[in-house]
Structures are given as structure tokens and as C-alpha cells.
Amino acid sequence: xxxxxxxxxxxxxxxxxxxxxxxxxxxxxxxxxxxxxxxxxxxxxxxxxxxxxxxxxxxxxxxxxxxxxxxxxxxxxxxxxxxxxxxxxxxxxxxxxxxxxxxxxxxxxxxxxxxxxxxxxx
Numbered sequence: 505x506x507x508x509x510x511x512x513x514x515x516x517x518x519x520x521x522x523x524x525x526x527x528x529x530x531x532x533x534x535x536x537x538x539x540x541x542x543x544x545x546x547x548x549x550x551x552x553x554x555x556x557x558x559x560x561x562x563x564x565x566x567x568x569x570x571x572x573x574x575x576x577x578x579x580x581x582x583x584x585x586x587x588x589x590x591x592x593x594x595x596x597x598x599x600x601x602x603x604x605x606x607x608x609x610x611x612x613x614x615x616x617x618x619x620x621x622x623x624x625x626x
Contacts, residue, residue: 544622547591554589556581560618561592568616 545560545567553560559571561584570588574581587595596613597604605613 544620545618546622550591550621551589556585556588559585559588561587561590562621563591563593563596563613565621566617567619567621568613569618570616573612573616 547562550560550562550567553569553571556574557571559574560567560569562568570584574584577584584592599605
């Protein structure tokens with residue numbers, strides 16, 4: 505009986521440790537960043553965040569701060585970095601290969617939303 509208790513206890517703590525480590529490596533969402541959600545940003549505002557260390561992009565009229573997600577993107581971070589500070593709608597909708605992102609990717613993207621793109625009048 506003591507052997508079963510020791511094995512069960514060790515298994516439990518290994519499982520809990522694994523969950524804790526997984527939480528540390530999870531991508532940061534808006535709630536964990538210091539960027540305040542505002543009503544709207546202009547394309548000029550977005551263009552000021554055009555580097556891998558500060559990456560904002562617009563997709564379908566919404567502005568996202570994807571800086572914390574770059575290292576976690578399933579393909580190379582450079583795929584997203586090319587769109588930092590720009591409108592990445594077409595790239596997001598086609599993955600630049602004609603395939604749309606999944607609904608899971610859409611839900612993940614929502615966590616990086618920081619505001620709407622302000623419409624400018626000519």
C-alpha cells in the first residue's frame with residue numbers, strides 16, 4: 505500500500521508541474537500585456553509598431569498587438585514579421601497560399617485585439 509501511495513503522489517505532482525510549465529510557455533494575451541485597449545487606431549499608429557519586438561497589424565479593420573505571439577506561431581516568426589505595422593488582412597485570409605486560417609486561429613487572434621482601425625476621410 506505505501507508503494508501505491510508514493511507512486512500516485514509522485515504522478516500527481518509531475519502532472520501538476522507539467523500544467524504549470526505549460527502555463528508559463530503559453531502565449532501572452534491582451535490581459536497580460538501593458539497595451540491599453542482603445543477605441544481606434546490610425547494606420548499611422550499601427551505603422552509605428554513595425555518591428556518584431558513591437559508588432560501591431562491590422563486584419564479586417566481591427567488592430568492586433570501580436571508581439572507576444574511571434575515566437576509561438578506554428579511556422580517561422582518571419583511570416584508574421586513581414587506584416588508588422590501593416591494591413592495583414594489578405595495574408596491572414598489566404599495564409600499567402602490560398603488557405604484560410606482555422607476558426608481556432610480566429611479565436612486565438614481575438615486575445616491580441618487592442619482596438620479598431622480608424623477610418624480616415626480623404
